[in-house]
Structures are given as C-alpha cells and as structure tokens.
Amino acid sequence: MTNLVEISDLNFGYNDRLVLKGINLTVPKGSLVAIMGLSGCGKTTLLRLIGGQLRAREGSVEVAGYRLNHISQHDLYVLRRRLGMLFQFGALFTDLSVYDNVAFQMREHTDLPESLIRDLTLMKLNAVGLRGVHSLMPSELSGGMARRVALARATALDPELILYDEPFAGLDPISLGVIGQLIRRLNDALGATSVLVTHDVQESLKIVDYVYFVSEGVIVAQGTPDEIRASATPFVHQFVWGEVDGPLPFHYPAQAMQNDLGLRGG
Amino acid sequence: MPLERTLRGVRLIGDRTLRIVERVGATVAFLGLILAQSGPSFRRFGLVIREIFYAGVQSLIIILVSGLFVGMVLGLQGHETLQNYGSEQSVGVLVALSLVRELGPVVSALLFASRAGSAITAEIGLMKATEQLSAMEMMAVSPIARVVAPRFWGGVFSMPLLAMLFSAMGIIGGFLVAVVIIGVDDGAFWSQMQAAVDFRHDIVNGIIKSVVFGVAVSAIATFEGYEAPPTAEGVSGATTRTVVSSSLAILALDLVMTAFMLKGWN
Ligand SMILES: Nc1ncnc2c1ncn2[C@@H]1O[C@H](COP(=O)(O)OP(=O)(O)O)[C@@H](O)[C@H]1O
Ligand SMILES: [Mg+2]
Numbered sequence: 228m229t230n231l232v233e234i235s236d237l238n239f240g241y242n243d244r245l246v247l248k249g250i251n252l253t254v255p256k257g258s259l260v261a262i263m264g265l266s267g268c269g270k271t272t273l274l275r276l277i278g279g280q281l282r283a284r285e286g287s288v289e290v291a292g293y294r295l296n297h298i299s300q301h302d303l304y305v306l307r308r309r310l311g312m313l314f315q316f317g318a319l320f321t322d323l324s325v326y327d328n329v330a331f332q333m334r335e336h337t338d339l340p341e342s343l344i345r346d347l348t349l350m351k352l353n354a355v356g357l358r359g360v361h362s363l364m365p366s367e368l369s370g371g372m373a374r375r376v377a378l379a380r381a382t383a384l385d386p387e388l389i390l391y392d393e394p395f396a397g398l399d400p401i402s403l404g405v406i407g408q409l410i411r412r413l414n415d416a417l418g419a420t421s422v423l424v425t426h427d428v429q430e431s432l433k434i435v436d437y438v439y440f441v442s443e444g445v446i447v448a449q450g451t452p453d454e455i456r457a458s459a460t461p462f463v464h465q466f467v468w469g470e471v472d473g474p475l476p477f478h479y480p481a482q483a484m485q486n487d488l489g490l491r492g493g
Numbered sequence: 494m495p496l497e498r499t500l501r502g503v504r505l506i507g508d509r510t511l512r513i514v515e516r517v518g519a520t521v522a523f524l525g526l527i528l529a530q531s532g533p534s535f536r537r538f539g540l541v542i543r544e545i546f547y548a549g550v551q552s553l554i555i556i557l558v559s560g561l562f563v564g565m566v567l568g569l570q571g572h573e574t575l576q577n578y579g580s581e582q583s584v585g586v587l588v589a590l591s592l593v594r595e596l597g598p599v600v601s602a603l604l605f606a607s608r609a610g611s612a613i614t615a616e617i618g619l620m621k622a623t624e625q626l627s628a629m630e631m632m633a634v635s636p637i638a639r640v641v642a643p644r645f646w647g648g649v650f651s652m653p654l655l656a657m658l659f660s661a662m663g664i665i666g667g668f669l670v671a672v673v674i675i676g677v678d679d680g681a682f683w684s685q686m687q688a689a690v691d692f693r694h695d696i697v698n699g700i701i702k703s704v705v706f707g708v709a710v711s712a713i714a715t716f717e718g719y720e721a722p723p724t725a726e727g728v729s730g731a732t733t734r735t736v737v738s739s740s741l742a743i744l745a746l747d748l749v750m751t752a753f754m755l756k757g758w759n
C-alpha cells in the first residue's frame with residue numbers, strides 16, 4: 228500500500244459540536260504533508276485522530292493498514308512504536324535530563340545494552356545539533372532547543388510516521404528555519420512519512436510536498452506548494468499572503484457599532 | 494415554605510453524599526488500575542526506590558521534628574496526669590503506646606499527605622497539563638505503569654518507615670521531658686515501657702495502620718493528579734483536594750481499624 232495515512236468521510240466533534248466535517252485526506256509513503264488552518268480550526272484534533280488519541284465515530288481513519296476507529300489498546304501500542312510525535316510545546320519529561328529524554332523509548336522498548344543506547348542517543352542529539360546539552364535538564368533549555376530535543380526524542384526509534392503539532396509556534400526566525408530544515412532532513416534521511424500541522428504558511432510551504440487547507444472543520448483547498456501559492460481561491464490567497472480582510476473578516480460578527488457605543492437616539 | 498426548604502436541604506445533602514461516594518469509587522477503581530499495571534514497578538525496582546527517596550526526603554525533616562515535639566508534649570501531659578495516681582513511673586508506657594498505636598501512624602500520615610501527597614498530585618497534574626503524559630502514551634508507554642505506579646509504591650513503602658521514625662523520635666522526646674527534665678527514674682521509664690509494649694498487638698498493628706494509610710494517601714494523591722483538569726487552577730484545586738480527602742480518609746480508616754484491632758479482628 229502506498230498511502231500510510233488514509234482518512235475518509237471523517238466527522239468528529241466534542242460533545243455534540245462538530246469540529247471536523249467530511250474530511251478526506253491521504254498521506255503517501257515518504258511524503259511530507261502539511262495541514263494548515265487558523266487556530267481553532269481542528270488541526271490538533273485531526274492529528275490526535277491520526278495518533279489514535281481520539282477515536283472517530285463517523286468515517287474512517289487508517290494508519291499503516293490499521294483501522295483506528297475500533298483498534299484494541301494492544302494493537303494501538305504496537306502501532307505507536309512505529310510512530311513519533313512532536314507536541315506543540317515539546318512535552319519533554321521535566322524530571323529527566325535531555326539525555327534520558329532521548330534515551331527514554333530505547334530503554335522502555337528495547338533490550339539494548341546501555342553503551343549502545345548511549346551511542347544512539349548522542350547520535351540523535353547530534354542530528355539536531357545538540358549533543359553538547361545532553362546533561363542539561365529541560366528547564367535549562369531555550370524554546371527552540373527544547374523543540375529540537377523533542378524532535379530528537381520523537382525520532383529516537385526511527386519511526387515510519389512522524390506527526391508534528393505546530394513545530395514553528397513561538398520560535399524566533401532562526402530557530403524557525405532550523406526546525407523546518409530538520410523536519411525535511413529527518414523525513415528524507417529516515418525514509419519516514421511526516422504530517423505537519425501548522426498555521427505558519429510561509430515556513431511550511433518551503434519544506435512540504437503537499438498541503439491541505441482546513442477552515443471551520445472542512446478541507447477548503449489542497450495542492451502542492453506551488454499550486455497553493457498560485458491559488459486564486461480567496462480564502463487561500465488571504466491566508467498565504469496574510470491579508471487582514473478577505474473572506475475571513477477582520478471583525479468578529481457584532482451588532483451595529485452605534486448600538487454598542489450607545490450613540491443611537493442620544 | 495419550611496417544608497420546601499427542608500426538602501431542598503435534604504436534596505443538597507443527598508447530592509453531596511452521592512458525589513463523595515462517586516469520588517471514593519473512582520479512586521478505588523483507579524487503585525485497581527494501578528495494581529494491574531504495577532509489573533514494571535517491581536521488575537525495575539529502581540523506579541520505586543527513586544520515589545521512596547523523593548517522598549521520604551520531602552517528609553523526613555518535618556516528621557522527625559513533629560515526632561520530637563509530640564513526644565515531649567506526651568511526656569509533659571502524661572507525667573502531669575499520672576502523678577495524681579502516684580504512677581508517674583509509667584509515663585514511658587503512656588508515651589510509647591500512644592505513639593506506636595495511634596499518633597505515630599496517624600500524625601505521620603497526615604504530615605505525609607500534606608507534604609509528599611500534595612507534591613505527587615502537583616507533579617502528575619503538571620505532567621498532564623504540559624502533555625507529558627500524552628507524549629508518553631504516544632510512545633506506547635503507559636503513564637499509569639511508568640509514572641503513577643512507581644509514585645504510588647514509593648508512598649506505600651515510605652509511610653511505615655516514616656511512621657516508625659516518628660514514633661522513635663517521639664519516645665526520645667518523651668524521655669527528654671520526663672527523665673532528663675522532670676526527673677522520672679530512667680530505669681523505670683524504659684523497663685515499664687518494654688514490659689507493656691507488645692510486639693504483635695502494638696507494633697505490628699501500628700505498622701498495618703501506616704501501610705493502609707500509605708495506600709490511601711498514595712492512591713488519592715495519584716488519582717487527583719491524574720484526573721486534574723489540565724490548567725493551573727485545575728492542578729491547584731487537585732492539590733488541595735488531596736490534602737483534604739487524604740486527611741479525612743486517614744482519620745476515618747483509623748477509627749475503623751482501631752475498633753477492629755481492639756476487638757481482635759473477629
Ligand atoms: N478536549 C476538548 N473538548 C472540547 N472542545 C475541544 C477540545 N479540544 C479542542 N476543542 C475545540 O475544538 C476546536 C478545534 O480545536 P483544535 O483541534 O485544538 O484546533 P487547532 O489545533 O487547529 O488550533 C476548538 O474550537 C476547540 O475549542
Ligand atoms: Mg493546535
């Protein structure tokens with residue numbers, strides 16, 4: 228099979244309120260696919276469905292041949308050993324050092340001798356340029372460094388599928404570029420497949436193979452970065468070029484200004 | 494309408510009671526979950542040792558100091574009262590029995606709940622709020638097995654040790670006041686104590702109590718942390734609930750166990 232992730236006709240909501248509506252999406256093996264949209268449009272929710280943290284009730288979510296709707300806890304854990312996930316704020320284990328964070332899965336899931344774990348861990352840290360901080364605690368790292376350590380940890384067991392939740396959020400422009408390049412490089416070096424969820428259009432268009440645009444729970448546009456940049460769809464155009472007003476109005480719906488300011492009939 | 498008001502009062506009491514029962518039930522169910530996933534804690538006992546160390550270190554000073562003070566007060570009060578019956582030589586018995594049977598297990602558990610219990614809740618709650626527990630699940634590692642169970646067992650094992658230290662310090666405190674300061678004969682102090690304190694009925698029962706308290710406090714502390722809403726208020730509320738619920742549980746369990754122990758378990 229050539230698609231590592233296949234989502235079809237997915238509807239999902241929290242307590243009655245539908246957050247994702249009629250989502251159809253595929254992620255071919257080896258590719259780096261971005262899911263873009265404004266904050267609150269359901270990107271993290273979609274990623275959690277792919278990672279099996281949430282279960283779909285309508286439609287289906289398939290990852291590496293497993294249908295996740297009714298997957299057993301055991302199969303889910305088997306599948307997750309082939310998955311890596313980068314959380315929005317890194318989610319490093321605060322009670323473990325950088326080294327122990329990266330070595331965590333090797334110790335939990337393999338019987339490798341400590342000397343080999345040491346070599347592998349330092350190699351993973353080296354790949355994100357942070358071998359030098361292996362003895363620090365997560366609280367001693369900057370935001371960009373923490374994100375890179377989390378990246379090393381997510382790829383510790385050479386996952387087949389890597390999920391990224393807002394890897395660019397809250398980073399300075401240099402760290403941003405570094406993370407972007409790392410994501411591309413890790414995907415290609417590991418022969419992995421990646422799904423990237425982000426609202427940072429410019430940065431991700433530079434590195435991804437294909438883009439899905441989500442707005443209010445619906446996929447409104449998709450295509451390669453070049454197609455997206457050239458898109459005439461008003462929403463995509465506004466989003467990509469960061470225009471203030473467009474199909475998404477600057478003003479949240481409100482009653483007429485005169486009423487709010489008490490100017491009527493005065 | 495007095496009838497209506499009474500009815501509303503009754504309904505309120507019923508409501509509260511139901512909620513408390515529900516909470517107790519959920520904690521017990523969580524305890525079952527911990528026990529079912531305690532395998533790794535014992536296969537890799539280092540995880541538990543680490544938690545015994547943390548919980549123990551956190552509570553050690555306050556328990557030693559409190560033990561000393563409580564013992565000194567017991568020495569004073571005991572001597573004052575026994576003097577009236579001309580049996581101030583028995584003050585050692587009074588001090589030792591009060592400590593070993595009741596005050597050692599109960600007071601050290603109360604202190605443990607407010608010091609180590611609240612810290613466990615806050616730590617697990619924060620790990621949840623910062624997505625560390627989700628990250629662990631995504632790595633196919635059960636947070637109950639890897640984070641909750643070692644902390645639970647750490648608490649269960651440290652509790653009797655701390656209670657014994659509390660009692661030992663208390664006896665030293667009683668000795669200081671009664672023998673060194675007031676001038677009770679020290680041979681009588683120790684020999685009467687030795688004759689009166691029974692290993693099975695007093696010391697073993699005291700240890701049983703503190704193990705039960707350790708289970709209760711650790712289960713409540715880990716449950717509250719694990720179920721805490723993932724926000725700052727959520728975690729702080731959970732921390733308070735741990736102290737309040739643990740204290741009530743300790744006192745209630747103490748009453749029940751004392752009744753059974755005095756009757757001889759049948
Ligand atoms: N656990 C939850 N319970 C209820 N509503 C939620 C929950 N998580 C997210 N939502 C809602 O679902 C919508 C989509 O959230 P999310 O997937 O986090 O968006 P994004 O990641 O794109 O910013 C938001 O409106 C959010 O308020
Ligand atoms: Mg999000």
